[in-house]
Amino acid sequence: MNYVKFPYQPIKDDLFMPYAWVRLSFGNTFWDEWALVDSGAEINVIPFSVGVKLGLDWNTSEDGPTIGGSASGATKTVELTVTIGSFTNVSMSFCWLSHDNVRVLLGEQDFFENFAVYFDLQNKEFALFQYAKKQDVE
Numbered sequence: 001m002n003y004v005k006f007p008y009q010p011i012k013d014d015l016f017m018p019y020a021w022v023r024l025s026f027g028n029t030f031w032d033e034w035a036l037v038d039s040g041a042e043i044n045v046i047p048f049s050v051g052v053k054l055g056l057d058w059n060t061s062e063d064g065p066t067i068g069g070s071a072s073g074a075t076k077t078v079e080l081t082v083t084i085g086s087f088t089n090v091s092m093s094f095c096w097l098s099h100d101n102v103r104v105l106l107g108e109q110d111f112f113e114n115f116a117v118y119f120d121l122q123n124k125e126f127a128l129f130q131y132a133k134k135q136d137v138e
Contacts, residue, residue: 004085008124009034018119018126020106023083026054033104037117037126041107044092045071047100051078056096064095071105074098087130090114 008016018037031053064075076096092110116129
């Protein structure tokens with residue numbers, strides 16, 4: 001089974017978090033960014049500035065859901081292509097925020113539907129395993 005391993009990234013002193021280096025693409029434009037693998041988040045999120053760097057247009061994008069917490073505010077729904085390690089061209093839906101108060105988040109919808117995640121807190125690392133697509137197993 002194919003997988004990609006990432007070390008937890010140090011945030012401060014004894015705090016380490018599961019960040020994955022990802023490439024987000026929209027059309028022919030891409031942006032490389034650390035993304036938090038957030039098992040508590042329902043959706044994938046990108047901050048406003050990342051959407052602008054990808055060439056997204058706030059005025060023509062589809063309105064997104066209402067979300068709370070530090071991510072609350074106006075949102076748009078966008079489809080991006082994601083590359084994580086050797087896993088390429090994975091299409092995922094993201095909630096594009098109207099502000100930059102949060103980092104790129106990889107959450108339950110689309111991310112955890114495409115990947116199984118093994119969190120190894122003792123060794124401060126995690127592994128991603130990509131599920132086979134239905135057409136690949138039929």
